[in-house]
Amino acid sequence: MLEGGRISNRQLIFLMLFTVLGTANMFLPALAAEHAKQDAWLSPFFSMLEGLWVVFIITELGRRFPGKTLIEYLRLITGPVLGTGLGCLFIFWMIHTNAIIIREFAELIVTTMMPETPIIIFLATITFTAALLVRAGLEVMGRTAEFLSPIFLGTFVLIPLLVGEIMKPENLLPILEKGIKPVIAGGLAPGGWFGEVALLGMLLPYLREPHKGRQAVALAVGVITVNLSVTGFAVTAVFGPEPNLMFPFLTLAQNIRVAEFLERIESLILVVWVAGVAVKIAVFYYAAVLATAQLTGVKDYRCVVTPIGVILTVLAIIIYDNIMELVNFVARIWPFYGPTFEWVIPALLLVVAIVTRKKSPPPPEDPDPERNVGTH
Amino acid sequence: MVRRLVVINMLITLIIMSAVTGCWSRREIETLAIVSGVGVDLVEVDGKRMYRFTAQVVKPGQLAGGEAAGGRGGGGVQKPYLVSSTLGKTIWEAERNFTTQTSRKMFLSHTEVVVIGEKLAREGIQPVLEFIQRKHDFRETTLLLVAMGPADTTLMAAAGLEKVTARDISDMVVNTRRASVSFPLVTREAISMLQSSGSQAILPRVIHIPYGHKGVPTGLRLNGAAVFKKDKLVGWLTPEETRGWMWVTKRVVSGVVPIPVPGKPGENRISTEISRATASITPSIKNGRLVIKVKINEEGGVGEIPAPGLDPTEPEVVQQMEQFLAEAIRREVLAALRRAQEEYRSDIFGFGDTVHRAYPKVWKKMEKRWNEEFFPNLEVRVEVEASIRRVGMSGKALSPK
Numbered sequence: 001m002l003e004g005g006r007i008s009n010r011q012l013i014f015l016m017l018f019t020v021l022g023t024a025n026m027f028l029p030a031l032a033a034e035h036a037k038q039d040a041w042l043s044p045f046f047s048m049l050e051g052l053w054v055v056f057i058i059t060e061l062g063r064r065f066p067g068k069t070l071i072e073y074l075r076l077i078t079g080p081v082l083g084t085g086l087g088c089l090f091i092f093w094m095i096h097t098n099a100i101i102i103r104e105f106a107e108l109i110v111t112t113m114m115p116e117t118p119i120i121i122f123l124a125t126i127t128f129t130a131a132l133l134v135r136a137g138l139e140v141m142g143r144t145a146e147f148l149s150p151i152f153l154g155t156f157v158l159i160p161l162l163v164g165e166i167m168k169p170e171n172l173l174p175i176l177e178k179g180i181k182p183v184i185a186g187g188l189a190p191g192g193w194f195g196e197v198a199l200l201g202m203l204l205p206y207l208r209e210p211h212k213g214r215q216a217v218a219l220a221v222g223v224i225t226v227n228l229s230v231t232g233f234a235v236t237a238v239f240g241p242e243p244n245l246m247f248p249f250l251t252l253a254q255n256i257r258v259a260e261f262l263e264r265i266e267s268l269i270l271v272v273w274v275a276g277v278a279v280k281i282a283v284f285y286y287a288a289v290l291a292t293a294q295l296t297g298v299k300d301y302r303c304v305v306t307p308i309g310v311i312l313t314v315l316a317i318i319i320y321d322n323i324m325e326l327v328n329f330v331a332r333i334w335p336f337y338g339p340t341f342e343w344v345i346p347a348l349l350l351v352v353a354i355v356t357r358k359k360s361p362p363p364p365e366d367p368d369p370e371r372n373v374g375t376h
Numbered sequence: 377m378v379r380r381l382v383v384i385n386m387l388i389t390l391i392i393m394s395a396v397t398g399c400w401s402r403r404e405i406e407t408l409a410i411v412s413g414v415g416v417d418l419v420e421v422d423g424k425r426m427y428r429f430t431a432q433v434v435k436p437g438q439l440a441g442g443e444a445a446g447g448r449g450g451g452g453v454q455k456p457y458l459v460s461s462t463l464g465k466t467i468w469e470a471e472r473n474f475t476t477q478t479s480r481k482m483f484l485s486h487t488e489v490v491v492i493g494e495k496l497a498r499e500g501i502q503p504v505l506e507f508i509q510r511k512h513d514f515r516e517t518t519l520l521l522v523a524m525g526p527a528d529t530t531l532m533a534a535a536g537l538e539k540v541t542a543r544d545i546s547d548m549v550v551n552t553r554r555a556s557v558s559f560p561l562v563t564r565e566a567i568s569m570l571q572s573s574g575s576q577a578i579l580p581r582v583i584h585i586p587y588g589h590k591g592v593p594t595g596l597r598l599n600g601a602a603v604f605k606k607d608k609l610v611g612w613l614t615p616e617e618t619r620g621w622m623w624v625t626k627r628v629v630s631g632v633v634p635i636p637v638p639g640k641p642g643e644n645r646i647s648t649e650i651s652r653a654t655a656s657i658t659p660s661i662k663n664g665r666l667v668i669k670v671k672i673n674e675e676g677g678v679g680e681i682p683a684p685g686l687d688p689t690e691p692e693v694v695q696q697m698e699q700f701l702a703e704a705i706r707r708e709v710l711a712a713l714r715r716a717q718e719e720y721r722s723d724i725f726g727f728g729d730t731v732h733r734a735y736p737k738v739w740k741k742m743e744k745r746w747n748e749e750f751f752p753n754l755e756v757r758v759e760v761e762a763s764i765r766r767v768g769m770s771g772k773a774l775s776p777k
Contacts, residue, residue, distance in 0.1 A: 111512060112512050113512070115512065166564075170729075170733060173733035174732065174733050174734075174736045177736045238564070239564065239567075239568060240568040240571060240572060242571050244509075244571070245509075251516060254515050254516060254517070255515075255516055255517055255562075255564055257517055263517070264485075264515075
């Protein structure tokens with residue numbers, strides 16, 4: 001096995017939290033509000049359905065092929081040729097998505113804080129940080145996520161509380177003015193974000209208790225939903241139904257003014273957020289690295305960390321000319337592009353596996369095979 | 377051995393960290409011009425329309441030593457700030473042209489107030505709000521005001537109790553809550569007023585009185601408010617009308633309301649102090665007619681009674697005072713309503729928003745013609761309930777014998 005480490009279910013929850021929330025809380029409120037207006041806080045609940053669906057598909061595949069990652073059972077299901085092709089596509093998706101995430105992160109920093117610094121500095125430093133995490137292995141990533149998440153979640157709970165004073169809850173009325181359709185439309189783009197929990201397919205075999213992976217990630221999806229809903233609520237209550245902002249959450253933090261002294265804390269928020277994004281990028285990075293290593297059959301995945309890092313940094317630069325293209329892609333194309341890999345292909349795989357009755361025996365190194373198969 | 381390696385590694389990391397951080401885009405405080413107040417005007421230069429950007433820049437060195445230097449009574453004591461104006465075809469260009477006349481880069485993150493000149497306000501404030509919202513270093517907690525006349529003279533006015541004029545204005549706006557005849561309004565609120573079709577923008581007005589006349593002292597005054605329609609200034613509210621608007625929009629914090637003396641109408645007035653005020657706006661549709669009900673609850677206390685011998689503790693007197701008080705508040709509200717409905721046709725009260733919330737379908741039909749057709753003819757029922765809770769430190773009014 002390429003990865004010798006094991007992570008606990010709690011660490012998995014936190015890793016998945018960062019995988020979605022890392023960028024979601026900065027970019028999503030604006031996307032949801034674009035369609036759903038004052039009902040933006042309801043949209044995450046529709047995205048949640050997509051997230052849970054992905055969790056169901058991936059864990060179902062995981063149960064049929066215990067101890068195997070997505071890339072491994074891909075070849076078992078579709079044969080060596082098609083399997084390798086699909087595997088390449090998945091690796092492309094992981095790297096491409098990660099490049100988008102890295103670029104999103106850097107654009108935010110350049111727009112809001114350091115307009116004079118060349119963007120490559122941020123692209124390269126965050127990729128380097130993530131590379132260090134990936135090299136350190138899954139266990140270290142799990143512990144990092146475990147350590148950072150109280151600070152991260154705490155901050156994102158604290159901000160809506162601190163702006164309580166300037167909230168106008170009546171901004172949320174009337175509820176469902178134009179029916180349910182805009183709310184669902186507002187949940188569509190975030191749905192792709194929620195679907196990023198599909199990376200679970202690469203992590204499931206390295207859980208200490210793989211059969212409990214489904215509950216853990218479903219819980220993570222729930223926490224993410226609540227978090228995004230609260231953020232959406234706060235943004236609408238403060239800025240009204242048309243916030244018209246690039247990064248509503250950050251502007252929200254700028255508006256904090258408690259008792260004349262607690263203000264100008266948005267830099268602090270960014271510090272916490274950067275740490276969260278680093279974990280998110282590392283999870284995607286790790287998935288791509290592990291997938292590449294498994295597909296090519298190298299003995300140690302660490303040797304592909306640097307090449308993929310270079311690809312990520314370069315791709316993040318050339319992928320978009322400007323932030324408008326980025327926002328456009330995320331709002332219009334991502335809702336279809338993301339789910340293709342997150343659940344459309346995995347669902348097809350599952351159907352094929354069921355029809356052809358393909359299964360794999362429990363991994364030999366596990367002392368208690370019955371436990372891993374779970375209940376069917 | 378391993379432990380030593382760890383220590384060495386950490387030391388190297390620390391050295392690298394301290395060496396490589398913070399050098400890019402660094403801004404040393406002595407290279408920055410920290411702006412505390414901004415004024416934006418529209419002016420005509422050689423027949424061309426230009427924006428004039430006025431910045432009040434703090435001089436930190438003088439700010440600290442200002443008092444000591446002033447105490448020695450030296451004639452050459454400099455003001456702790458610099459006011460400088462630049463021109464440009466756009467606001468941002470004007471702001472950048474600042475570099476042609478000062479040695480430091482403008483730092484806008486600490487801007488406390490933005491004053492908009494009257495001419496610009498009449499042409500539309502969209503460019504100013506857009507500039508503040510899009511530019512990364514401005515904050516949406518910056519206070520907005522409209523100057524009667526140009527904005528630059530406002531910032532050039534001598535500071536009062538504070539050391540810098542902009543600070544003076546921003547503290548004044550907050551302080552005036554004690555009188556509730558003017559109000560603080562941050563950029564965020566102005567933007568949401570502007571974006572909503574069910575409410576129009578209103579900003580506090582600041583007047584600079586350079587020379588004393590008719591017994592009015594010189595200096596800066598907060599006086600009433602500027603009423604907008606879309607983003608264009610259409611007229612002013614007097615301080616009384618401003619408070620009338622504030623009653624409805626729940627902005628009244630404190631203040632003094634004079635009422636007539638019970639039993640002696642038209643004579644000297646009793647002062648009552650507002651200690652608490654709330655309001656509710658409820659739209660309703662009866663027989664196809666839209667009616668807005670405004671209910672105001674106020675609690676106050678008596679502050680001065682210039683009617684010798686009047687006993688404010690007598691139930692009848694109390695009852696009458698409460699009635700007068702409710703009447704006085706109602707008058708203020710009606711004055712504001714009349715101005716907004718008949719003269720300006722601008723829904724500064726946000727009645728449209730309440731209709732939108734309560735009757736989304738009706739609102740859809742009204743939205744387009746709200747300010748022109750529906751709001752001016754809207755029936756608004758104002759109910760005021762005023763209670764007097766306290767009479768102060770004395771009993772019967774002082775009576776000279």
